[in-house]
Amino acid sequence: MAQLNYRVLEQSGYDGFILKNAPEKVMQFGEGNFLRAFADNFFDIANEKAGFNGKVALIQPIAQGLTDLINKQEGLYTLYLRGSDKGVKVDEKRVISAVSRCINPYGDWDKVLELARSADLEIVVSNTTEAGIVHDTESAFDQEPPVSFPAKLTRVLYERYTAGQKGVVVLSCELIDNNGRELQKCVNQYIDDWKLDSGFRTWVNEENLFCSTLVDRIVPGRIRDPKEAEALAAANGYEDPLTDVGEFFGIWVIEGPQELEERLPFRKAGVPVIVVPDVTPYKKRKVRILNGAHTGFVPGAYLAGYDIVRDCMHDETILGYMNRMLYDEVIPTLPLEKKDLEDFARAVQDRFNNPFVNHELMSISLNSTSKWRARNMPSFLDYVQGKGTLPPCLTTSFAAYVAFYSSESQALTEQGLICRRPKGNEYTVNDDRSVLEFYWQHRNDSPEELIHAVMTNEDMWGTDLTKVNGFEAAAAGILKTIRTEGALKAFENCLA
Template identity: 30%
Template sequence: MRQPLSQASIVQFGTSRFLLGHVAAFASSAIAEEGSREAVLVVQTSARPEGKAKANALAHQDSYPLHIKGLRNGVPVEEHLSVSSVAGCLVAQDDWEALERHFIQTARWVISNTGDSGYDVAGDTSLSAVPASFPGKLTKLLYARFKAQRPGLTLLPCELIGSNGQVLKEIVSSLARKDYQDAHFSTWLDVECCWVNTLVDRIVSAPLEPVGAVAEPYALWAVQQAPCLIMPFEHPAIEVVSSLQPYELRKLHILNLAHTYLVDQWLTLDLTDSITYVREAMQEPKLRNALSEVMETEVLPVLALELPNMDLNVYWQSTLERFDNPFLDHRLKDIAQYHNDKLSRRIQPVVVMAKNYAIPTPKLSDALKRKNISNINDKTTLL
């Protein structure tokens, strides 16, 4: 059953399959299992035709399908769920007045996942009738709420940017100072609104048409505690933590590092023509053994000293299950994009940490020496 719009206290910017398979799905579960009343209004932020088509489906369907496919404790999982937390969907370009009215009267939380360039303002102004950028739209809506003398909101961005809540706050605050020159509004943004850093982790691998998603069983939404924080609902995948840094480092240097080291070995062993997906790489003993050995002899011993209170072995085993997912077509060629940069961000810091603990890292060091290696005649490999 569709939730009433009057209960859509969560305004979600973005119709991406990730959000459909992550936050909106958690909200639906909370409504069904825990009696939560907090539904979602989805906002399509761009005017792209495919985005508008998805927004139209979200606006008119009572629910959408979410297929969970993968491994859980070594057992194949295939679940077909129905997500019914979405009470409506508005296209910012076409429905601005309705969006502003809802933002003023009903919103309590703001969720966003606007892509890698989602925080790019690029000369935008919130004084436009409909600002082009997400920060521009958000600033304009927050100013309307401020002028209506409404309480501040809690903002829970999900973009994969370090300290995303604080980064978004600084961008919006800068726009507010430039566009409105209202010290009271700036104080309201700083004091009345709650800007929260979060970290998301789930592979939502494919869309379903006209709207829906396919996701892996694993899911995490780590939310950094703040004195002002009140979450809209509870869910087993949500962890409210004192600091996100250990979670960010664990993800970067286990999940992300493992992907990059797998690509390094895939290139080095010249398996690019015979192996396409991560799941296929994990079935190749040369690749699986190389990955397991470097993690167990170099990466995990270092991280165990650097992050002594984190469940690193459990996380590594769950990562292996995710890599083994027989339903996931995760292309190694895609992971290989910006490979040199990923070697620097994901592997090099572990080598530096290891020196502090006198732990040898010959395999990781060899991978760093292979920067600029390329066995694929494709410009996306090592941009």
């Protein structure tokens, strides 16, 4: 079977939107699964529905990558977005034609600089992993290319500046706080390191817009079942080793001035990209609702006998507990509009019920101590401060976390803390070594003793949680219930 390119796609009879030729308006550092299922999908829809008429030129961020394969397919690839929308199964296929080519800067740095000088270029997108936005002293102006991504970007911007071109919008997608501002800071450090002229510094900071962004879409990245992949290829009429898979839900929150919405092609296209003055509330929304829901119910649900997130959404008790926690205890502590928060929470339920993803509870349970501290404790403390009472579901989530880390402890090994759940099987708790050693040392404590020891461990929580009025006694009582009557009973008690 022939491999995907424009000729093969035409012969296959594909009747979806395709844009073969357009100016390269986007330079994208990163050619991996995430950006191709996320940003490039949005640019592709903008070409179809907003008349963007722009191509994305990909820059391979590391020495080994997908350049040859992408160019062999003339930038084309098949994207499947799968999941659940308002309880309805969704499985959408789209051939993405927004990508023009991929450049390997480790062999064709001149092509990157040529693109930098282009009058068509408007946007730079990056996703170079959390470690990508760093300032290092190994990067030099005359390297081909410079070592770090911010150094590469500095060199690209300098080339653009000396060519007399206008500034660009930089959309940083790396998973760090204030990613755009941190990237801009690194660029300014290289201007200092390389002793570039003051006019360039002024141009960088006044003519270019560095935007911090929040990205949210789960991207498994490939069809994992060989038989399904073979069947899809037969149905499509072509082979596509660049096939990408993402969840149906997706949102891109971009921090910037309101006029940026007019410069970017997304609002008119109707894609889930929004421009806001401050991305922080949206990050808080994601952490406390999406991530907080996971950490809030997963330890208890695992002890109750479940293994997969989707199955938990079909248990009325666990689903009711999760929703009570989100709608009654978490959402009231957040700064955004109530409807926005509730819509996001409803989407979370759909995402957890994704029929295409078997998300294992044990994988989510990794490092639950730091996760509860970052995702659930702020909601818990804000609720207590605002209401003057304990939030029942979040209190239960803390007790369930403790129960998960102490369920019939069997051994402490190099792999982790071996525990046993009520259905009989052993499981391995993974966390910082100090946390595992703490729980092992307290394996014979009574519920009251264990809860007191956990709550007073300030290395874990940064504070003494016994100072929260009534929390210690309530959590100890719930831990007793979990150990004697089961986690589902503790969840049920929150719904009474």
